[in-house]
Amino acid sequence: MTLRLVRRLYFLGVGVSVLLVLCGGTLDIDWALLLGLLLLAATVALEVKYWRCPYCGEHLDRNLFASYCPRCGEELDYDQDLRGLL
Numbered sequence: 001m002t003l004r005l006v007r008r009l010y011f012l013g014v015g016v017s018v019l020l021v022l023c024g025g026t027l028d029i030d031w032a033l034l035l036g037l038l039l040l041a042a043t044v045a046l047e048v049k050y051w052r053c054p055y056c057g058e059h060l061d062r063n064l065f066a067s068y069c070p071r072c073g074e075e076l077d078y079d080q081d082l083r084g085l086l
């Protein structure tokens, strides 16, 4: 898992869940609304758990395009494998 993959999954999860919630809400489709809310919760959980600095382990805030960690100041490598670091 890399920061780039976490960011892509986050954008994909938010986009698909917003579409599901909008379609489920406007067309009165309960399963789409529920699925969208569950996907949104899973996406937020993924972001909270894995959107972290590989050096200090702190959360990287809401800036999904940061070049440096706001906590320790290390330069972020979006292609670095995070397994074993977090």
Ligand SMILES: [Zn+2]
Binding pocket: 053, 054, 055, 056, 057, 058, 069, 070, 071, 072, 073, 074
């Ligand atoms: Zn850091």
